Amino acid sequence: MEVVSDIRGDDEMLATRLRAALGDDQVRTGEAISDRYLGDWSTERRGRPAVLVLPRSTEDVSRALAACHALRRPVVPQGGLTGLAGGAVPDEGAVVLSLERLNRIECLDADSATLTVQAGVPLQAIQEAAQAAGFLCGLDLGARGSCQIGGNISTNAGGNRVIRYGMTRDLVLGLEAVLPDGTVLSMMNQMGKNNTGIDLKQLFIGSEGTLGVVTRAVLRLHPGISGANTALVALDGFDSALKLLRHARQALSGQVSAFEVMWRDYYQAATSLEGARAPLAADYPLYVLLDMQSPRPQDDAARFQGVLEHALEQGWAQDAAIAQSHGDAEAFWALRDSVAEMLPKLAPTLNFDVSVPISRIGTCVERMRAAMESGFPGIAHMYFGHVGDGNVHIVAGPLPADGGLTEHGIEEAFYTIVRDLSGSVSAEHGIGLHKRPWLEYSRSPAEIQLMRTLKQALDPQGIMNPGKILES
Incomplete structure (x- = not known):
């Protein structure tokens, strides 16, 4: 595969071509490119892009990629810039393609329980649209207010509810993506069953923008919930946590929505933050935040409490605190989510x-x-x-x-x-940039070679997010 950085064309020619294809409003150069586009939450900076493109439609993305493909210029897709692996960090002279203007929720089909969205819609907006219609978006993570669904799809985001609803991959029914040469690949399936050969959308879920740009998606929704039963449980070690997890899953009929574990050092740091309160003493080896979402939490309270009582009787749990209000539940979750406040210290x-x-x-x-x-x-x-x-x-x-x-x-x-x-x-x-040197610790040489084969087949000029996941 050719190294794109060795064959860059003239920046002015590139900008002129992109403006001709998209209009002045969608193309920025030089000082007009804000510093916010230079990196993601991983904080790494590698260079200033030559051009920032702000498309408003799939067709705009197609024209932009076609122009970059013709000039063999590297393209770095960007979503909400909340990634932690350096996957949205541009190199010097690259073209940044921001999806922030593709921010429309197109359709909610209540009968099919699906939501069709553009790639730049923030996750929180999707959650709120689903909730307003009586549904639940199963994807949730701390960056919900900033991250965009296209980035979530491109990185196969996980988050707090994977134990019940799965990764992002499990929530995507259909997808639209633009290939490096500008070809629009429409796979906007709305059915739970569609067994018609290779599921091509899977190539773009989790590939971090290295094979193409996700522009639209059809998301699977779940029945709405009105609240949750939530508890913080202190345990004497991880073996007890495993026993509690197995019992809770069985006793609650697969409705466990979260099983978050904090070891003592983390819990002590979290409860030491200003304004934090410790529902349980801070000297136990392990703490579990157990959560069960449901349409009528009050009807499930007895079953939920029974799980905790059984854990205490068996000696797995040393102590437990059940949230008595929505505020209590938020306080429990605030402890688990307080890592952002700890990092500066x-x-x-x-x-x-x-x-x-x-x-x-x-x-x-x-x-x-x-x-x-x-x-x-x-x-x-x-x-x-x-x-x-x-x-x-x-x-x-x-x-x-x-x-x-x-x-x-x-x-x-x-x-x-x-x-x-x-x-x-x-x-x-x-993987992005940060974990690229360690990829072989989790994937075999044959797997990595197949990744390279797919990259070469879909992006023979190597323009899509070069250097991410694999060496260019």
Whole structure:
């Protein structure tokens, strides 16, 4: 595959061609490109783009890509810029293609329980539209107010409700994408069953904009809920958490909507933040945030409470607090979601998003703790995550100013542990730039070669988000 950065054309020619295809309103250059387009939440910056394109329709995206394809110019698609793996970071001289103006909710089909949207619609707007019609959007994550559904699809986002509703991949029925040469591929299926050969939309879900640009989608909706039964449970270790998870899933008939785990170090840090309150004492080894959404939470309260009583009787749970109001539930969730407030206190930090089979999570965390204590003493490390689906997040910091040597050493130690436990170096954030060196720890040489074959077939000039996931 050709290296695009070696064959860039003239910037002025590129801008002129794009303006002719799209109009002045959709093309910006030089100082007119705001700094917000230079990177995503991963904070890495690599260069200033030559052109920013702000299309208003699929046809505009098609014309923009056709022009860039003709001139062999690299294109970096951008959504809400909330990614944590560097997948939306442009290189010097690239064309940034922002989907923020494709922000229309097109259709809600109540009979089919589907929602058709453009790629730039914020996730929260989708959630609110679904709720207003008596439905639920199963995708939820902390960046809901900023992230866009096209980015969620392109990174196969996970979040808080995967244990019940699945990843983004499980919520997409149909898709529209534009190939690198400008070809529009319409796969806007609205049926739950459509078994007509290779499911081409799957090529674009989770491929981080390296094969094309997602422009529209048909989303599967779920029956609406009016609230949840929520509890915070203290446990004596991860084996007890596994027993509680198995029992809750069975006793609540698969209605467990969240099973979030916080190890003691994380819980102590969260409850120490200004304005936080500790529903339970902060000296237990492990804490679980258990959540059961339903149309009539009051009708399920007895079953939910029975699960907790059984856990206490069996000795798995050491203590428990049940939310008595919506405010209590929000306070419990605020503890779990408080990592953003902790990060500045630990900066500079190293953040991990890994997954291993659920039965091996306890072993994984124990090995990571041992690796930190023996190899990197003095650096704080906290563990938490969506453990109901195998996902653990780790924050380590502050890191010393040693040119990245400590960062690389911790990554190598942690990703080796994940590899040895048959896990993934990226549970939900994607590969982007940051995890590209570690991809082979989770994917075989044959798998990586097939990824390259697909990339070459769909993007032979290598213009789509070059350097993300795979080396250019």
